[in-house]
Amino acid sequence: MKLSARNVFSGTVSGITKGAVNAEVTLTLTGGTPVVAVVTNASVDSLGLAVGTEACAIIKASSVIIGTDLHDARVSARNIMCGTVAKVVEGPVSTEVDVEIGGGNTISAVITHGSARNLGIKAGGHACALFKASSVILGVS
Amino acid sequence: MKLSARNVFSGTVSGITKGAVNAEVTLTLTGGTPVVAVVTNASVDSLGLAVGTEACAIIKASSVIIGTDLHDARVSARNIMCGTVAKVVEGPVSTEVDVEIGGGNTISAVITHGSARNLGIKAGGHACALFKASSVILGVS
Amino acid sequence: MKLSARNVFSGTVSGITKGAVNAEVTLTLTGGTPVVAVVTNASVDSLGLAVGTEACAIIKASSVIIGTDLHDARVSARNIMCGTVAKVVEGPVSTEVDVEIGGGNTISAVITHGSARNLGIKAGGHACALFKASSVILGVS
Structure with a gap:
Protein backbone atom coordinates (compact mmCIF):
# COMPACT_ATOMS: atom_id res chain seq x y z
CA MET A 1 0.00 0.00 0.00
CA LYS A 2 1.15 3.49 -0.86
CA LEU A 3 0.08 6.27 1.51
CA SER A 4 -0.62 9.96 1.16
CA ALA A 5 1.21 10.53 4.44
CA ARG A 6 4.41 12.30 3.48
CA ASN A 7 6.50 10.99 6.33
CA VAL A 8 7.26 7.27 6.52
CA PHE A 9 10.35 6.29 8.52
CA SER A 10 11.66 2.73 8.88
CA GLY A 11 12.96 1.30 12.11
CA THR A 12 12.82 -1.41 14.74
CA VAL A 13 10.61 -1.54 17.82
CA SER A 14 12.83 -0.95 20.85
CA GLY A 15 10.25 -0.58 23.61
CA ILE A 16 6.56 -1.05 24.41
CA THR A 17 4.68 0.15 27.50
CA LYS A 18 1.05 -0.90 27.74
CA GLY A 19 -1.69 0.92 29.58
CA ALA A 20 -5.40 0.14 29.84
CA VAL A 21 -6.29 1.55 26.41
CA ASN A 22 -3.14 2.90 24.83
CA ALA A 23 0.40 1.67 24.45
CA GLU A 24 3.56 3.71 24.01
CA VAL A 25 5.79 2.19 21.36
CA THR A 26 9.35 3.35 20.71
CA LEU A 27 10.81 2.76 17.27
CA THR A 28 14.52 3.21 16.71
CA LEU A 29 15.04 4.47 13.17
CA THR A 30 17.87 3.33 10.97
CA GLY A 31 20.48 5.87 12.05
CA GLY A 32 19.54 5.69 15.71
CA THR A 33 16.86 8.36 16.08
CA PRO A 34 14.01 7.23 18.35
CA VAL A 35 10.39 7.87 17.38
CA VAL A 36 7.72 7.51 20.07
CA ALA A 37 4.18 6.51 19.09
CA VAL A 38 1.02 6.11 21.14
CA VAL A 39 -1.35 3.59 19.58
CA THR A 40 -4.14 1.47 21.01
CA ASN A 41 -3.34 -1.83 22.71
CA ALA A 42 -5.57 -3.52 20.16
CA SER A 43 -3.26 -2.27 17.39
CA VAL A 44 -0.15 -3.55 19.16
CA ASP A 45 -1.80 -6.96 19.32
CA SER A 46 -3.18 -7.01 15.77
CA LEU A 47 0.17 -5.90 14.30
CA GLY A 48 2.05 -8.38 16.50
CA LEU A 49 4.39 -5.64 17.68
CA ALA A 50 7.19 -6.71 20.02
CA VAL A 51 10.72 -5.52 20.73
CA GLY A 52 12.70 -6.30 17.60
CA THR A 53 9.78 -6.04 15.14
CA GLU A 54 10.61 -4.07 12.01
CA ALA A 55 8.03 -1.35 11.55
CA CYS A 56 7.59 2.11 10.11
CA ALA A 57 6.38 5.33 11.66
CA ILE A 58 3.88 7.25 9.53
CA ILE A 59 3.17 10.92 10.22
CA LYS A 60 0.88 13.18 8.20
CA MET B 1 1.36 -3.21 5.00
CA LYS B 2 -0.73 -3.48 8.14
CA LEU B 3 -1.34 -0.28 10.03
CA SER B 4 -1.92 0.63 13.67
CA ALA B 5 -4.59 3.10 12.54
CA ARG B 6 -7.85 1.58 13.69
CA ASN B 7 -10.02 3.05 10.98
CA VAL B 8 -9.44 1.98 7.38
CA PHE B 9 -12.38 2.42 5.00
CA SER B 10 -12.39 1.38 1.35
CA GLY B 11 -13.90 3.45 -1.42
CA THR B 12 -13.46 5.14 -4.76
CA VAL B 13 -12.20 8.66 -5.43
CA SER B 14 -15.17 10.75 -6.54
CA GLY B 15 -13.68 14.24 -6.56
CA ILE B 16 -10.39 16.15 -6.36
CA THR B 17 -9.89 19.90 -5.91
CA LYS B 18 -6.31 21.11 -6.01
CA GLY B 19 -4.95 24.21 -4.33
CA ALA B 20 -1.41 25.59 -4.17
CA VAL B 21 -0.21 23.16 -1.50
CA ASN B 22 -3.13 20.97 -0.53
CA ALA B 23 -5.83 19.08 -2.37
CA GLU B 24 -9.28 18.08 -1.17
CA VAL B 25 -10.09 14.52 -2.15
CA THR B 26 -13.53 12.97 -1.75
CA LEU B 27 -13.77 9.21 -1.43
CA THR B 28 -17.14 7.50 -1.74
CA LEU B 29 -17.13 4.47 0.52
CA THR B 30 -18.72 1.18 -0.43
CA GLY B 31 -22.21 1.88 0.87
CA GLY B 32 -22.26 5.45 -0.39
CA THR B 33 -20.89 7.44 2.54
CA PRO B 34 -18.50 10.20 1.42
CA VAL B 35 -15.23 10.80 3.24
CA VAL B 36 -13.39 14.06 2.63
CA ALA B 37 -9.59 14.18 2.96
CA VAL B 38 -7.12 17.05 2.68
CA VAL B 39 -3.70 15.82 1.56
CA THR B 40 -0.78 17.53 -0.15
CA ASN B 41 -0.77 17.91 -3.93
CA ALA B 42 2.49 15.97 -3.97
CA SER B 43 0.67 13.00 -2.44
CA VAL B 44 -2.13 13.17 -5.00
CA ASP B 45 0.52 13.00 -7.70
CA SER B 46 2.67 10.29 -6.13
CA LEU B 47 -0.36 8.08 -5.46
CA GLY B 48 -1.73 8.73 -8.95
CA LEU B 49 -5.12 9.68 -7.51
CA ALA B 50 -7.86 10.50 -10.02
CA VAL B 51 -11.63 10.21 -10.09
CA GLY B 52 -12.34 6.50 -10.16
CA THR B 53 -9.19 5.38 -8.32
CA GLU B 54 -9.84 2.80 -5.63
CA ALA B 55 -8.37 3.99 -2.36
CA CYS B 56 -8.83 3.75 1.36
CA ALA B 57 -9.27 6.41 4.01
CA ILE B 58 -7.16 5.89 7.12
CA ILE B 59 -7.99 7.70 10.35
CA LYS B 60 -6.20 7.27 13.67
CA MET C 1 -24.71 19.29 20.68
CA LYS C 2 -22.45 17.44 23.10
CA LEU C 3 -18.89 16.61 22.03
CA SER C 4 -16.10 14.58 23.53
CA ALA C 5 -13.64 17.32 22.64
CA ARG C 6 -12.55 18.80 25.94
CA ASN C 7 -11.83 22.26 24.68
CA VAL C 8 -14.67 24.40 23.39
CA PHE C 9 -14.08 28.16 23.39
CA SER C 10 -16.66 30.77 22.34
CA GLY C 11 -15.80 33.77 20.25
CA THR C 12 -16.50 35.89 17.21
CA VAL C 13 -14.98 35.50 13.75
CA SER C 14 -12.56 38.39 13.22
CA GLY C 15 -10.86 37.35 9.99
CA ILE C 16 -11.07 34.91 7.08
CA THR C 17 -8.44 34.25 4.40
CA LYS C 18 -9.49 31.86 1.67
CA GLY C 19 -7.24 29.69 -0.46
CA ALA C 20 -8.23 27.21 -3.14
CA VAL C 21 -8.92 24.37 -0.69
CA ASN C 22 -8.47 25.67 2.83
CA ALA C 23 -9.36 28.85 4.64
CA GLU C 24 -7.72 30.40 7.67
CA VAL C 25 -10.30 31.67 10.13
CA THR C 26 -9.46 33.80 13.16
CA LEU C 27 -11.82 33.72 16.10
CA THR C 28 -11.47 36.30 18.86
CA LEU C 29 -12.49 34.69 22.13
CA THR C 30 -14.48 36.50 24.77
CA GLY C 31 -11.57 38.03 26.68
CA GLY C 32 -9.65 38.94 23.54
CA THR C 33 -7.48 35.89 22.89
CA PRO C 34 -7.30 35.02 19.17
CA VAL C 35 -7.64 31.42 17.99
CA VAL C 36 -6.61 30.57 14.44
CA ALA C 37 -8.27 27.66 12.61
CA VAL C 38 -7.65 26.13 9.21
CA VAL C 39 -10.79 24.52 7.80
CA THR C 40 -11.92 23.77 4.28
CA ASN C 41 -13.53 26.48 2.16
CA ALA C 42 -16.58 24.26 1.89
CA SER C 43 -16.98 24.40 5.67
CA VAL C 44 -16.70 28.19 5.70
CA ASP C 45 -19.51 28.29 3.16
CA SER C 46 -21.72 25.65 4.75
CA LEU C 47 -21.43 27.25 8.19
CA GLY C 48 -21.99 30.71 6.73
CA LEU C 49 -18.89 32.05 8.45
CA ALA C 50 -18.15 35.74 7.99
CA VAL C 51 -16.49 38.44 10.07
CA GLY C 52 -18.80 38.96 13.04
CA THR C 53 -20.26 35.45 13.14
CA GLU C 54 -20.44 33.96 16.63
CA ALA C 55 -18.70 30.59 16.63
CA CYS C 56 -16.79 28.24 18.87
CA ALA C 57 -13.37 26.69 18.49
CA ILE C 58 -13.26 22.98 19.32
CA ILE C 59 -9.91 21.31 20.03
CA LYS C 60 -9.40 17.70 21.04
Whole structure:
Protein backbone atom coordinates (compact mmCIF):
# COMPACT_ATOMS: atom_id res chain seq x y z
CA MET A 1 0.00 0.00 0.00
CA LYS A 2 1.15 3.49 -0.86
CA LEU A 3 0.08 6.27 1.51
CA SER A 4 -0.62 9.96 1.16
CA ALA A 5 1.21 10.53 4.44
CA ARG A 6 4.41 12.30 3.48
CA ASN A 7 6.50 10.99 6.33
CA VAL A 8 7.26 7.27 6.52
CA PHE A 9 10.35 6.29 8.52
CA SER A 10 11.66 2.73 8.88
CA GLY A 11 12.96 1.30 12.11
CA THR A 12 12.82 -1.41 14.74
CA VAL A 13 10.61 -1.54 17.82
CA SER A 14 12.83 -0.95 20.85
CA GLY A 15 10.25 -0.58 23.61
CA ILE A 16 6.56 -1.05 24.41
CA THR A 17 4.68 0.15 27.50
CA LYS A 18 1.05 -0.90 27.74
CA GLY A 19 -1.69 0.92 29.58
CA ALA A 20 -5.40 0.14 29.84
CA VAL A 21 -6.29 1.55 26.41
CA ASN A 22 -3.14 2.90 24.83
CA ALA A 23 0.40 1.67 24.45
CA GLU A 24 3.56 3.71 24.01
CA VAL A 25 5.79 2.19 21.36
CA THR A 26 9.35 3.35 20.71
CA LEU A 27 10.81 2.76 17.27
CA THR A 28 14.52 3.21 16.71
CA LEU A 29 15.04 4.47 13.17
CA THR A 30 17.87 3.33 10.97
CA GLY A 31 20.48 5.87 12.05
CA GLY A 32 19.54 5.69 15.71
CA THR A 33 16.86 8.36 16.08
CA PRO A 34 14.01 7.23 18.35
CA VAL A 35 10.39 7.87 17.38
CA VAL A 36 7.72 7.51 20.07
CA ALA A 37 4.18 6.51 19.09
CA VAL A 38 1.02 6.11 21.14
CA VAL A 39 -1.35 3.59 19.58
CA THR A 40 -4.14 1.47 21.01
CA ASN A 41 -3.34 -1.83 22.71
CA ALA A 42 -5.57 -3.52 20.16
CA SER A 43 -3.26 -2.27 17.39
CA VAL A 44 -0.15 -3.55 19.16
CA ASP A 45 -1.80 -6.96 19.32
CA SER A 46 -3.18 -7.01 15.77
CA LEU A 47 0.17 -5.90 14.30
CA GLY A 48 2.05 -8.38 16.50
CA LEU A 49 4.39 -5.64 17.68
CA ALA A 50 7.19 -6.71 20.02
CA VAL A 51 10.72 -5.52 20.73
CA GLY A 52 12.70 -6.30 17.60
CA THR A 53 9.78 -6.04 15.14
CA GLU A 54 10.61 -4.07 12.01
CA ALA A 55 8.03 -1.35 11.55
CA CYS A 56 7.59 2.11 10.11
CA ALA A 57 6.38 5.33 11.66
CA ILE A 58 3.88 7.25 9.53
CA ILE A 59 3.17 10.92 10.22
CA LYS A 60 0.88 13.18 8.20
CA ALA A 61 2.53 16.49 7.24
CA SER A 62 -0.32 18.48 8.80
CA SER A 63 0.50 16.95 12.21
CA VAL A 64 4.02 18.38 12.17
CA ILE A 65 4.91 21.70 13.82
CA ILE A 66 8.00 23.66 12.76
CA GLY A 67 10.08 25.45 15.35
CA THR A 68 13.22 27.52 15.52
CA ASP A 69 15.30 28.71 18.49
CA LEU A 70 14.12 25.77 20.54
CA HIS A 71 17.37 25.46 22.51
CA ASP A 72 15.88 25.90 25.96
CA ALA A 73 12.29 25.14 25.13
CA ARG A 74 10.75 22.15 26.83
CA VAL A 75 7.70 20.73 25.15
CA SER A 76 5.62 17.60 25.67
CA ALA A 77 5.89 16.61 22.01
CA ARG A 78 7.98 13.47 22.19
CA ASN A 79 9.42 13.71 18.72
CA ILE A 80 11.73 16.55 17.69
CA MET A 81 13.89 16.27 14.60
CA CYS A 82 16.15 19.14 13.59
CA GLY A 83 17.97 19.87 10.37
CA THR A 84 18.14 22.07 7.31
CA VAL A 85 15.16 23.35 5.34
CA ALA A 86 15.37 21.73 1.91
CA LYS A 87 12.26 23.12 0.25
CA VAL A 88 9.40 25.54 0.86
CA VAL A 89 6.17 25.45 -1.16
CA GLU A 90 3.95 28.44 -0.48
CA GLY A 91 0.21 28.73 -0.87
CA PRO A 92 -2.24 31.45 0.16
CA VAL A 93 -3.23 29.63 3.36
CA SER A 94 -0.82 26.73 3.77
CA THR A 95 2.92 26.36 3.28
CA GLU A 96 4.78 23.08 2.97
CA VAL A 97 8.20 22.93 4.62
CA ASP A 98 10.59 20.01 4.01
CA VAL A 99 13.42 19.57 6.52
CA GLU A 100 16.40 17.27 5.93
CA ILE A 101 17.01 15.52 9.24
CA GLY A 102 20.01 13.36 8.39
CA GLY A 103 20.28 9.65 7.68
CA GLY A 104 18.79 10.33 4.26
CA ASN A 105 15.44 11.29 5.80
CA THR A 106 13.36 14.37 5.07
CA ILE A 107 10.33 15.36 7.11
CA SER A 108 7.49 17.36 5.55
CA ALA A 109 5.28 19.76 7.50
CA VAL A 110 2.26 21.74 6.37
CA ILE A 111 1.99 24.92 8.43
CA THR A 112 0.11 28.17 7.86
CA HIS A 113 1.50 30.71 5.44
CA GLY A 114 1.48 33.22 8.30
CA SER A 115 3.65 31.05 10.50
CA ALA A 116 6.18 30.38 7.79
CA ARG A 117 6.49 34.10 7.20
CA ASN A 118 6.74 34.94 10.91
CA LEU A 119 9.42 32.30 11.47
CA GLY A 120 11.33 33.43 8.38
CA ILE A 121 11.46 29.87 7.06
CA LYS A 122 13.54 29.57 3.90
CA ALA A 123 15.55 26.92 2.12
CA GLY A 124 18.97 26.48 3.71
CA GLY A 125 17.89 27.64 7.15
CA HIS A 126 17.84 25.60 10.34
CA ALA A 127 14.53 24.29 11.63
CA CYS A 128 13.10 21.62 13.89
CA ALA A 129 10.07 19.45 13.24
CA LEU A 130 7.93 18.49 16.25
CA PHE A 131 5.14 15.97 16.40
CA LYS A 132 3.17 14.29 19.14
CA ALA A 133 3.45 10.58 19.86
CA SER A 134 -0.31 10.40 19.30
CA SER A 135 0.15 11.65 15.70
CA VAL A 136 2.22 8.62 14.74
CA ILE A 137 0.68 5.62 12.94
CA LEU A 138 2.72 2.42 12.91
CA GLY A 139 2.89 0.06 9.94
CA VAL A 140 4.39 -3.37 9.44
CA SER A 141 4.97 -5.10 6.13
CA MET B 1 1.36 -3.21 5.00
CA LYS B 2 -0.73 -3.48 8.14
CA LEU B 3 -1.34 -0.28 10.03
CA SER B 4 -1.92 0.63 13.67
CA ALA B 5 -4.59 3.10 12.54
CA ARG B 6 -7.85 1.58 13.69
CA ASN B 7 -10.02 3.05 10.98
CA VAL B 8 -9.44 1.98 7.38
CA PHE B 9 -12.38 2.42 5.00
CA SER B 10 -12.39 1.38 1.35
CA GLY B 11 -13.90 3.45 -1.42
CA THR B 12 -13.46 5.14 -4.76
CA VAL B 13 -12.20 8.66 -5.43
CA SER B 14 -15.17 10.75 -6.54
CA GLY B 15 -13.68 14.24 -6.56
CA ILE B 16 -10.39 16.15 -6.36
CA THR B 17 -9.89 19.90 -5.91
CA LYS B 18 -6.31 21.11 -6.01
CA GLY B 19 -4.95 24.21 -4.33
CA ALA B 20 -1.41 25.59 -4.17
CA VAL B 21 -0.21 23.16 -1.50
CA ASN B 22 -3.13 20.97 -0.53
CA ALA B 23 -5.83 19.08 -2.37
CA GLU B 24 -9.28 18.08 -1.17
CA VAL B 25 -10.09 14.52 -2.15
CA THR B 26 -13.53 12.97 -1.75
CA LEU B 27 -13.77 9.21 -1.43
CA THR B 28 -17.14 7.50 -1.74
CA LEU B 29 -17.13 4.47 0.52
CA THR B 30 -18.72 1.18 -0.43
CA GLY B 31 -22.21 1.88 0.87
CA GLY B 32 -22.26 5.45 -0.39
CA THR B 33 -20.89 7.44 2.54
CA PRO B 34 -18.50 10.20 1.42
CA VAL B 35 -15.23 10.80 3.24
CA VAL B 36 -13.39 14.06 2.63
CA ALA B 37 -9.59 14.18 2.96
CA VAL B 38 -7.12 17.05 2.68
CA VAL B 39 -3.70 15.82 1.56
CA THR B 40 -0.78 17.53 -0.15
CA ASN B 41 -0.77 17.91 -3.93
CA ALA B 42 2.49 15.97 -3.97
CA SER B 43 0.67 13.00 -2.44
CA VAL B 44 -2.13 13.17 -5.00
CA ASP B 45 0.52 13.00 -7.70
CA SER B 46 2.67 10.29 -6.13
CA LEU B 47 -0.36 8.08 -5.46
CA GLY B 48 -1.73 8.73 -8.95
CA LEU B 49 -5.12 9.68 -7.51
CA ALA B 50 -7.86 10.50 -10.02
CA VAL B 51 -11.63 10.21 -10.09
CA GLY B 52 -12.34 6.50 -10.16
CA THR B 53 -9.19 5.38 -8.32
CA GLU B 54 -9.84 2.80 -5.63
CA ALA B 55 -8.37 3.99 -2.36
CA CYS B 56 -8.83 3.75 1.36
CA ALA B 57 -9.27 6.41 4.01
CA ILE B 58 -7.16 5.89 7.12
CA ILE B 59 -7.99 7.70 10.35
CA LYS B 60 -6.20 7.27 13.67
CA ALA B 61 -8.61 6.68 16.56
CA SER B 62 -7.14 9.59 18.52
CA SER B 63 -8.21 11.98 15.71
CA VAL B 64 -11.87 11.07 16.14
CA ILE B 65 -14.24 13.11 18.32
CA ILE B 66 -17.42 11.55 19.69
CA GLY B 67 -20.63 13.57 19.79
CA THR B 68 -24.21 13.09 20.83
CA ASP B 69 -27.31 15.19 20.17
CA LEU B 70 -25.79 16.52 16.98
CA HIS B 71 -29.16 17.04 15.24
CA ASP B 72 -28.77 20.78 15.18
CA ALA B 73 -25.01 20.83 15.27
CA ARG B 74 -23.11 22.70 12.63
CA VAL B 75 -19.39 22.06 12.73
CA SER B 76 -16.54 22.51 10.29
CA ALA B 77 -15.45 18.87 10.62
CA ARG B 78 -16.25 17.46 7.20
CA ASN B 79 -16.75 13.88 8.26
CA ILE B 80 -19.56 12.81 10.58
CA MET B 81 -20.62 9.18 10.89
CA CYS B 82 -23.40 8.19 13.27
CA GLY B 83 -24.45 4.83 14.65
CA THR B 84 -24.59 2.62 17.69
CA VAL B 85 -21.86 2.24 20.31
CA ALA B 86 -20.59 -1.33 20.05
CA LYS B 87 -17.87 -1.33 22.66
CA VAL B 88 -16.30 0.88 25.33
CA VAL B 89 -12.83 0.21 26.79
CA GLU B 90 -12.03 2.41 29.78
CA GLY B 91 -8.64 3.48 31.07
CA PRO B 92 -7.63 5.99 33.75
CA VAL B 93 -7.02 8.79 31.22
CA SER B 94 -8.26 7.52 27.85
CA THR B 95 -11.35 5.58 26.78
CA GLU B 96 -11.82 3.78 23.49
CA VAL B 97 -15.28 3.98 21.92
CA ASP B 98 -16.23 1.83 18.92
CA VAL B 99 -19.28 2.94 16.91
CA GLU B 100 -20.99 0.74 14.29
CA ILE B 101 -21.78 3.05 11.41
CA GLY B 102 -23.51 0.68 8.99
CA GLY B 103 -22.25 -1.03 5.85
CA GLY B 104 -20.28 -3.39 8.06
CA ASN B 105 -18.00 -0.58 9.21
CA THR B 106 -17.03 0.31 12.76
CA ILE B 107 -15.18 3.48 13.68
CA SER B 108 -12.93 3.63 16.74
CA ALA B 109 -12.29 6.77 18.75
CA VAL B 110 -9.98 7.39 21.68
CA ILE B 111 -11.34 10.15 23.88
CA THR B 112 -10.64 11.17 27.47
CA HIS B 113 -12.17 9.18 30.28
CA GLY B 114 -13.77 12.38 31.53
CA SER B 115 -15.49 13.05 28.22
CA ALA B 116 -16.85 9.53 27.95
CA ARG B 117 -18.32 9.88 31.42
CA ASN B 118 -19.75 13.33 30.76
CA LEU B 119 -21.40 12.18 27.53
CA GLY B 120 -22.74 9.04 29.21
CA ILE B 121 -21.28 6.84 26.47
CA LYS B 122 -22.24 3.18 26.85
CA ALA B 123 -22.63 0.17 24.59
CA GLY B 124 -25.95 0.23 22.78
CA GLY B 125 -26.30 3.99 22.85
CA HIS B 126 -26.35 6.32 19.85
CA ALA B 127 -23.25 8.33 19.04
CA CYS B 128 -21.61 10.16 16.17
CA ALA B 129 -17.95 10.14 15.20
CA LEU B 130 -16.50 13.38 13.80
CA PHE B 131 -13.13 13.89 12.18
CA LYS B 132 -11.49 16.64 10.19
CA ALA B 133 -10.58 16.20 6.54
CA SER B 134 -6.99 16.99 7.53
CA SER B 135 -6.92 13.92 9.80
CA VAL B 136 -7.45 11.53 6.90
CA ILE B 137 -4.56 9.69 5.24
CA LEU B 138 -5.27 8.10 1.87
CA GLY B 139 -3.83 4.76 0.78
CA VAL B 140 -3.83 2.89 -2.50
CA SER B 141 -2.90 -0.75 -3.02
CA MET C 1 -24.71 19.29 20.68
CA LYS C 2 -22.45 17.44 23.10
CA LEU C 3 -18.89 16.61 22.03
CA SER C 4 -16.10 14.58 23.53
CA ALA C 5 -13.64 17.32 22.64
CA ARG C 6 -12.55 18.80 25.94
CA ASN C 7 -11.83 22.26 24.68
CA VAL C 8 -14.67 24.40 23.39
CA PHE C 9 -14.08 28.16 23.39
CA SER C 10 -16.66 30.77 22.34
CA GLY C 11 -15.80 33.77 20.25
CA THR C 12 -16.50 35.89 17.21
CA VAL C 13 -14.98 35.50 13.75
CA SER C 14 -12.56 38.39 13.22
CA GLY C 15 -10.86 37.35 9.99
CA ILE C 16 -11.07 34.91 7.08
CA THR C 17 -8.44 34.25 4.40
CA LYS C 18 -9.49 31.86 1.67
CA GLY C 19 -7.24 29.69 -0.46
CA ALA C 20 -8.23 27.21 -3.14
CA VAL C 21 -8.92 24.37 -0.69
CA ASN C 22 -8.47 25.67 2.83
CA ALA C 23 -9.36 28.85 4.64
CA GLU C 24 -7.72 30.40 7.67
CA VAL C 25 -10.30 31.67 10.13
CA THR C 26 -9.46 33.80 13.16
CA LEU C 27 -11.82 33.72 16.10
CA THR C 28 -11.47 36.30 18.86
CA LEU C 29 -12.49 34.69 22.13
CA THR C 30 -14.48 36.50 24.77
CA GLY C 31 -11.57 38.03 26.68
CA GLY C 32 -9.65 38.94 23.54
CA THR C 33 -7.48 35.89 22.89
CA PRO C 34 -7.30 35.02 19.17
CA VAL C 35 -7.64 31.42 17.99
CA VAL C 36 -6.61 30.57 14.44
CA ALA C 37 -8.27 27.66 12.61
CA VAL C 38 -7.65 26.13 9.21
CA VAL C 39 -10.79 24.52 7.80
CA THR C 40 -11.92 23.77 4.28
CA ASN C 41 -13.53 26.48 2.16
CA ALA C 42 -16.58 24.26 1.89
CA SER C 43 -16.98 24.40 5.67
CA VAL C 44 -16.70 28.19 5.70
CA ASP C 45 -19.51 28.29 3.16
CA SER C 46 -21.72 25.65 4.75
CA LEU C 47 -21.43 27.25 8.19
CA GLY C 48 -21.99 30.71 6.73
CA LEU C 49 -18.89 32.05 8.45
CA ALA C 50 -18.15 35.74 7.99
CA VAL C 51 -16.49 38.44 10.07
CA GLY C 52 -18.80 38.96 13.04
CA THR C 53 -20.26 35.45 13.14
CA GLU C 54 -20.44 33.96 16.63
CA ALA C 55 -18.70 30.59 16.63
CA CYS C 56 -16.79 28.24 18.87
CA ALA C 57 -13.37 26.69 18.49
CA ILE C 58 -13.26 22.98 19.32
CA ILE C 59 -9.91 21.31 20.03
CA LYS C 60 -9.40 17.70 21.04
CA ALA C 61 -7.16 17.31 24.09
CA SER C 62 -4.88 14.91 22.22
CA SER C 63 -4.03 17.67 19.71
CA VAL C 64 -2.61 19.91 22.42
CA ILE C 65 1.11 20.05 23.26
CA ILE C 66 2.28 21.32 26.63
CA GLY C 67 5.42 23.44 26.85
CA THR C 68 7.45 25.25 29.47
CA ASP C 69 10.29 27.77 29.14
CA LEU C 70 8.97 28.84 25.75
CA HIS C 71 10.09 32.47 26.15
CA ASP C 72 12.39 32.58 23.13
CA ALA C 73 11.01 29.60 21.26
CA ARG C 74 9.43 30.25 17.91
CA VAL C 75 7.05 27.62 16.66
CA SER C 76 4.67 27.39 13.75
CA ALA C 77 1.76 26.37 15.98
CA ARG C 78 -0.53 29.39 15.71
CA ASN C 79 -2.21 28.94 19.04
CA ILE C 80 -0.32 29.26 22.32
CA MET C 81 -2.17 29.79 25.58
CA CYS C 82 -0.25 30.05 28.84
CA GLY C 83 -1.40 29.83 32.42
CA THR C 84 -1.39 27.78 35.58
CA VAL C 85 -1.72 24.00 35.76
CA ALA C 86 -5.02 23.31 37.51
CA LYS C 87 -5.09 19.52 37.46
CA VAL C 88 -3.00 16.53 36.42
CA VAL C 89 -4.52 13.06 35.90
CA GLU C 90 -1.89 10.37 35.44
CA GLY C 91 -2.20 7.06 33.66
CA PRO C 92 0.47 4.51 32.76
CA VAL C 93 0.78 5.79 29.17
CA SER C 94 -1.14 9.07 28.98
CA THR C 95 -1.47 12.01 31.35
CA GLU C 96 -4.14 14.68 31.20
CA VAL C 97 -3.04 18.21 32.02
CA ASP C 98 -5.55 21.03 32.56
CA VAL C 99 -4.23 24.59 32.29
CA GLU C 100 -6.21 27.66 33.42
CA ILE C 101 -5.63 30.27 30.74
CA GLY C 102 -7.66 33.19 32.11
CA GLY C 103 -11.05 34.52 31.15
CA GLY C 104 -12.60 31.55 32.95
CA ASN C 105 -11.21 29.15 30.36
CA THR C 106 -9.29 25.95 30.98
CA ILE C 107 -7.53 23.98 28.24
CA SER C 108 -7.04 20.22 28.52
CA ALA C 109 -4.13 18.35 26.96
CA VAL C 110 -3.42 14.64 26.81
CA ILE C 111 0.33 14.06 26.65
CA THR C 112 2.47 11.03 27.39
CA HIS C 113 3.22 10.12 30.96
CA GLY C 114 6.91 10.36 30.11
CA SER C 115 6.61 13.94 28.89
CA ALA C 116 4.66 15.05 31.93
CA ARG C 117 7.38 13.58 34.14
CA ASN C 118 10.22 15.07 32.11
CA LEU C 119 8.63 18.52 32.12
CA GLY C 120 7.90 18.28 35.84
CA ILE C 121 4.26 19.21 35.29
CA LYS C 122 2.34 19.62 38.54
CA ALA C 123 -0.70 21.51 39.75
CA GLY C 124 0.13 25.14 40.45
CA GLY C 125 3.01 25.30 37.99
CA HIS C 126 3.22 27.47 34.88
CA ALA C 127 2.66 25.86 31.49
CA CYS C 128 1.71 26.74 27.95
CA ALA C 129 -0.67 24.85 25.68
CA LEU C 130 0.15 24.80 21.95
CA PHE C 131 -2.04 23.59 19.13
CA LYS C 132 -1.96 23.86 15.37
CA ALA C 133 -4.55 25.84 13.43
CA SER C 134 -5.32 22.63 11.55
CA SER C 135 -6.35 20.93 14.82
CA VAL C 136 -9.22 23.36 15.37
CA ILE C 137 -12.82 22.52 14.44
CA LEU C 138 -15.27 25.40 14.24
CA GLY C 139 -18.88 25.13 15.33
CA VAL C 140 -21.85 27.50 15.12
CA SER C 141 -25.16 27.23 16.95
